[in-house]
Amino acid sequence: MRDLVIIGGGPAGMSAAIAAYESGIRDILILERDAQLGGILQQCIHNGFGLHNFGEELTGPEYAWKYEKQVRQLGIERKLNTMVLDLTEDKVITATNSEEGIFQIQAKAVILAMGCRERSKGALNIAGSRPAGIFSAGTAQKFINMKGYLPGKNVVILGSGDIGLIMARRMTLEGAKVHAVCELMPYSGGLARNIAQCLDDFGIELKLSHTVVEIHGKDRVEGVTIAKVDENRKPIAATREYIPCDTLLLSVGLIPENELSKAANVNLCRTTNGAVVDQDRQTSVPGIFACGNVLHVHDLVDFVSQEAEIAGKAAAEYVNQVQEASANIPLTTDGKIRYTVPQVITKKKDVTVYFRVGDIYKNVKINVFDGEKLVLSRKRPKVAPGEMESITIKAEQLEAATQLHFALEVM
Amino acid sequence: MERKLTCIICPLGCDLTVKLENNTVLEVSGFTCPRGKAYAETECTNPLRTVTSTVRCSDGSLVSVKTDKPIPKEKMAQCMARINQAVATLPIAIGDVILEDVFGSRIVATQNNTGNA
Ligand code: SF4
Numbered sequence: 001m002r003d004l005v006i007i008g009g010g011p012a013g014m015s016a017a018i019a020a021y022e023s024g025i026r027d028i029l030i031l032e033r034d035a036q037l038g039g040i041l042q043q044c045i046h047n048g049f050g051l052h053n054f055g056e057e058l059t060g061p062e063y064a065w066k067y068e069k070q071v072r073q074l075g076i077e078r079k080l081n082t083m084v085l086d087l088t089e090d091k092v093i094t095a096t097n098s099e100e101g102i103f104q105i106q107a108k109a110v111i112l113a114m115g116c117r118e119r120s121k122g123a124l125n126i127a128g129s130r131p132a133g134i135f136s137a138g139t140a141q142k143f144i145n146m147k148g149y150l151p152g153k154n155v156v157i158l159g160s161g162d163i164g165l166i167m168a169r170r171m172t173l174e175g176a177k178v179h180a181v182c183e184l185m186p187y188s189g190g191l192a193r194n195i196a197q198c199l200d201d202f203g204i205e206l207k208l209s210h211t212v213v214e215i216h217g218k219d220r221v222e223g224v225t226i227a228k229v230d231e232n233r234k235p236i237a238a239t240r241e242y243i244p245c246d247t248l249l250l251s252v253g254l255i256p257e258n259e260l261s262k263a264a265n266v267n268l269c270r271t272t273n274g275a276v277v278d279q280d281r282q283t284s285v286p287g288i289f290a291c292g293n294v295l296h297v298h299d300l301v302d303f304v305s306q307e308a309e310i311a312g313k314a315a316a317e318y319v320n321q322v323q324e325a326s327a328n329i330p331l332t333t334d335g336k337i338r339y340t341v342p343q344v345i346t347k348k349k350d351v352t353v354y355f356r357v358g359d360i361y362k363n364v365k366i367n368v369f370d371g372e373k374l375v376l377s378r379k380r381p382k383v384a385p386g387e388m389e390s391i392t393i394k395a396e397q398l399e400a401a402t403q404l405h406f407a408l409e410v411m
Numbered sequence: 412m413e414r415k416l417t418c419i420i421c422p423l424g425c426d427l428t429v430k431l432e433n434n435t436v437l438e439v440s441g442f443t444c445p446r447g448k449a450y451a452e453t454e455c456t457n458p459l460r461t462v463t464s465t466v467r468c469s470d471g472s473l474v475s476v477k478t479d480k481p482i483p484k485e486k487m488a489q490c491m492a493r494i495n496q497a498v499a500t501l502p503i504a505i506g507d508v509i510l511e512d513v514f515g516s517r518i519v520a521t522q523n524n525t526g527n528a
Contacts, residue, residue, distance in 0.1 A: 045475035045521065046463045051421050059463055061475050061522040065505055145465055148473050173464065173491050192424030196417040197460065201484065300422060 001106050003027035003319045005093055007084050007260065008113035010039020012292025014067035015305040016111045017076050019312030025319050029105070030071070030078035031095055037071065037078065038064030039115055040138075041301065043145045046166055048193075052302035063301060087264040089285055109287045109315040112261055112275070113308065116254040116293035118163075128214045133221030137163040137251035141170070150174050152247025156224050157181045158212045160188040160195075162299070164251025169198035178202070179243050182210040182226050184233055187360055189253075189386045191299070211235060212248065221246050254297045264288060271339040272296040278346040280314030281307065289315050296341050296354075299388055303354075307341075329401050336408040337366070338385075348398045354390045355406060357383045365409040366391060370401045383408070416454055418447040427451045458484040464491060466509050466518070468499045474524045476509055478516040486514045494518060501526035 003025050006013045009032030017028050036042065041049070044060030051057060054066065071078065079097060086094040091107045118136040135143075135151055141163065143149045153176050157164045160183040168178045181199060186209050188195055199206050207226065213235045214225040228239035256274040258266075267276045267284035274295040275283040281291050291311035292304045329345040331353065340355045355366075361383050368375045368391065375397050383389055393404075416427040423443060429451045430438040439451040453459055459481035465473040482490055490513055499509050503524045510518035 042522070045465065045477075047461055047477060048422065057421075057461075059475060059477055059521040062505060065523070145475065146473065148465065148467065173462070173487065191422050192417045192426075193419040193422060196424075197419045201460070 001108065002029055003107070004029070004109045004111065004315050005091075005105055005107040006030045006111045006113055007087070007093070008032065008039065008115060008292075008294070009034070009037040009078060009080070010113065010115050010292065011041060011064065011067065011301050011304050012115070012294070012308040012311075013037075013039070013111070013113035014064075014071050015308035016113055016289075016291055016312035016315070018067065018070050018074065019309040020111075020316040021074050021076060021312075023313045023316035025316045028076050030076065031082045031084055031093070032078060032080050033083045035081055037068045037080070043138075043142050044166075045145050046170070049301050052300065053305055060301075067305070084260060087260045087288075089265045091264075091287055107287075109289065109318045110264075111308075111311050111315050112258075112266075112283075112288065112290040112294050113292050114257045114260065114294045116256045116297055118250075119253045119255055120250075126212055126215055128216060129218060131215070131217040131219055131221050133217070133247045134215065135247065135249055137161075137167045137249045140167055140247075140249050144170060144174060150176060152176060152221075152245075154179060154245040155247045155249060156212065156226070156243055156245045157249045157251060159183065159251035159253070160190050160206060161251045161253060162190040162194055164249060165190045165194040165198040167249055167251070168204050169202060172202045172204065176247075178204045179245055180205050180207050180210075180226070182207045182212060184209070184211045184229060187384070191386070213240065215248060216242075221248055224248055254293065256294045256297065258294060261288075261290065261294070266290070269339060269343060272341065274341075276343045277341065278344050279310075279342045279349070279351040280317075280347070281311035281342070282314060282318070282346075287315075287318055289318075296339070296356075299386060303388065307354075327398070329398065330403050332403065332405045334405070334407040336361070337406045340406055345393075345398065345401075345404070349395050350392060351398070352390050352392045353406075354388055356388055357385060357408060360384045361408065361410055363411045365411055367407045367409055368393065369405045369407065370403065375401065375404065379411075414455060416451055418442065418450050420446045420450050429455050431455055460484045460487055462487055462490050462494070463521070464494045466494055466497045466499045466520075468503065468524055468526070469501050470526055472524060472526070474499055474503050474509075474520050475522045476518050477521050478513065479519045480516040482514040482516050490514055499524075 009030045041060035041064040049063040082097040084095045093105045096102045216223045223244040227235040275290040289311040291308040338358045412431045414429045418425045427441040463477045507520045
C-alpha cells in the first residue's frame with residue numbers, strides 16, 4: 001500500500017508531488033512513461049515560461065528543471081519508462097516497465113496528471129488523399145527539437161493555436177518556408193505576442209477565417225487548397241487558392257488524456273473533457289484527484305503548477321484524514337462562460353474559480369448568482385476564449401450559498 | 412509617425428502605441444508595466460530577440476540552447492548558422508556555455524544531457 005501515487009511526471013505531477021511532500025506525507029511515488037521527468041516541456045524549447053511563478057522568462061526544459069531539482073532534493077521516488085495501463089475505483093494501479101514487467105500498486109490516494117494530447121486530423125474533414133507530410137504541430141516539434149529532423153521544407157499550418165505559431169517560427173529558423181497559417185475562426189487562439197514574434201517577425205501571413213479544403217499528392221503532400229469561410233464557417237468556393245507545399249502542420253486544439261480516468265469511473269465534464277472536480281481538485285471518486293492539462297487545457301504552465309499544488313496538498317490531507325465540514329454547492333454557467341473549474345464546491349473556504357468564455361467580448365461583467373441573489377460581480381475590459389480567467393470567492397460569500405451560477409453581462 | 416506594437420515581453424501581450432519622429436521615440440502608451448515601455452523604445456530603435464534552438468552533441472543527440480541575452484533581430488539567421496555549426500561536448504549541464512560571443516550574447520544550454528539517455 002502506497003500513500004500517494006501520481007500518474008504523470010510533467011509539470012503538474014512534479015508540482016503536486018512537491019506540495020504533497022510539503023504537506024507532510026513522505027510515501028509518494030511518481031509514475032512517468034517517458035525516460036525523463038518534465039513531460040511536454042522537454043520539447044518546448046522556446047522561452048516564455050515561468051513569468052508568474054518565477055518572475056523570469058524560462059524555456060520549457062529550464063522550467064521543468066526547477067521542479068525536477070526539488071523532486072530530487074526531497075528524495076521523492078519516481079519510476080521512469082513506466083506506463084500505467086489501468087486504474088480502478090479502489091485505486092489499484094496496474095503499470096508496466098521493462099524491469100518489473102506488469103505490476104500492481106494499491107494507493108490510498110491517486111493524482112491524475114497525464115496531460116493532454118493533440119486533436120488528430122481524423123476529427124477534421126479535409127478532402128483528398130492521405131499522403132506523407134501531414135503532422136500535428138506537436139509531432140513536428142518533437143521531430144525537430146528532440147530528434148533533430150526537419151519534417152519538411154515548404155509548409156502550410158492549419159490552426160493558429162500557440163503550438164502552431166511557435167512551430168511557424170521554429171521551422172523558419174531551421175530553414176523551411178512557411179507559406180501561410182490558416183485559422184478557421186475570425187480570431188487567433190494563440191497569444192498576441194506569438195503572432196508578433198513568430199509570424200510578423202518573419203513575414204508569415206495569418207489568414208483568418210480560412211481553412212484547408214483539400215490535400216493534394218499521392219505519396220507525399222504536393223500542395224493544399226485553402227479557402228475563405230463564411231460566417232457559418234463554410235468554405236466559399238470562389239475563394240479557393242492552391243498553395244504548393246510538402247508539409248501540412250495541424251494545430252487544431254488539445255484534449256485532456258482521460259482513458260485512465262474513465263477506467264476508474266471518474267465523472268467527466270463534457271465541456272472540458274476532463275474530470276468534474278471540487279475546489280481541492282478531487283474527482284467524483286474519493287481519493288482520486290486531477291490537475292494540469294488532464295483536467296482542462298491551460299494556456300500557461302504557471303497555472304498548471306498552481307493547480308497541481310492545490311491537488312497535492314489536498315491529496316496529502318486526504319491521506320492524513322483531515323476532516324472538514326462539507327457542503328455541496330454546484331457551479332453552473334450561462335453558455336457564454338463555457339465552463340468553470342472547479343464544477344462543485346464542497347468546503348466553505350476561499351476558492352479561486354477558473355473559467356473560459358466561448359467568444360471574444362469587450363467591457364463585460366462576470367456576475368455570480370445564488371438563485372436571484374447577486375453574490376459578486378467583477379469587471380473585465382476584454383475576455384477571449386484563448387485566455388483563462390479567474391475569480392476568487394470568499395468563504396463568507398459561500399456561507400448561505402446553495403448553488404452558484406456564472407453569467408457574463410456585456411455592459 | 413505612429414507605430415502600433417504588441418509587447419512580446421510577457422504573455423499579457425499589451426497593445427502599445429509609439430509616437431516617433433526621425434527614429435526617436437517621443438511617447439509610448441498602452442503598456443501595463445515599465446518593461447513594456449522599454450520594449451517599445453528598443454523595438455523602434457534597435458529591435459532585439461532571444462533565440463532558442465538546439466545544438467548537436469558529440470554522441471549525435473541534441474541539447475536545447477538559448478542566447479543568454481537578446482540579440483539584434485536582424486542577426487537571428489546568422490545566429491542560427493553559428494548554432495547549427497556547433498557541436499557540444501558531453502556531459503552538459505543546464506547553464507553551460509556552448510558558444511561565446513554570438514552577437515553580444517552567449518549560447519547556453521537549457522537542458523541537461525548526461526549522454527546516457
Ligand atoms: S507591457 Fe508589461 S504587462 Fe504588458 S505585455 Fe509588456 S511586459 Fe507584459
